[in-house]
Amino acid sequence: MTAAKQPAAKSPRRAVAAADRTRQPTEVRRRLIVEAAVPLIAERGYAAVGVRDVAAAAGVSVGTVTYHFGSVQEILSEAMVLHIERYYAELSEAAEQATSGAEALRLLVDALFTEDTDRHWRMWFDYWNAGEQGTDAAFSGGQAHRYETWHQQIRALAQRGVTDGEFDADDLDGFTVRFAALADGLALQRLRQAPPLSTQDARRHLNRLIETELGSERRSPE
Incomplete structure (x- = not known):
């Protein structure tokens, strides 16, 4: 009687060498977690986002998040920094494309207040x-x-603008402080809507400051 033929034994699977495994570097994993935190902060606010929320949004375990970050504040702080740097880099790039200082400031004002910038201002505060x-x-x-x-x-x-002969000012440092302070104040008023403030009115107030302080005769369309 012929013995039943035994199936050929399968070759054992070779272990993948450590050097050949696809493993994301620490900085890449950290960046993915931070990127996932940005929309959470924008939608809920800094204080309402926890480590479990970030882990779920990033598609990783809570342990992975806590391995890469020492605290929730560290995650959220990096997320806010990422968003803020990206936002102002885009503003600077747009302004640099302008043909004059006056146009660059107008583009800056327009970009600071749009229907989409409330999210940025909320994160900024x-x-x-x-x-x-x-x-x-x-x-x-x-x-x-x-x-x-x-x-x-x-x-x-x-x-x-001064160099181009469009503006006439001898206190650019003072103008800078007042422009930044007014932008912050208008942004806070717009978020609170107390009293109500439209994006068009916010732009108008900033453009008025430019005209008054820098001697610009330009009038922005409203």
Whole structure:
């Protein structure tokens, strides 16, 4: 009697060498988590987002999130920084494409207040409020650096207009402070709507400041 033929044994699967495995570097994984946190903050606000929310949005485990970040505040702080840097980089790029300093400032004003920028302003104020919650020196230093960079961008556009002969001003530093302060104040009023403020009116107030302080005779369309 012939013995039944045994099926050929399968060759054991070779283990994938560590060097051949697809593994995302730490910085890539951190970036994915931070990117997932941005829309959560924009929609819910900084204080209403927790580590489980971020993990679910990023499609990773809570353990993965806590492995890469020491605290929820660290995640959300990096998310806000990412959004803010990206937002102001786009503003700067648009202004640099302008043919004059006056046009660049007008484009800046238009970009600061649109129907889509409420989300940015909400994150901007959340970012500053986070600085009042006992954060470390590095976080506070980052805040100061970003605001200094923002002032430099405003001043550079005004200086460009002076150089081009469009503006006449001897206190560009003062103008820069007042422009930034008015933009922040208008943004807060727009978010609170107390009293009501439209994007068109917010732009009008900023353009009026430019005309008054820099001697521009340009009138922006409303």
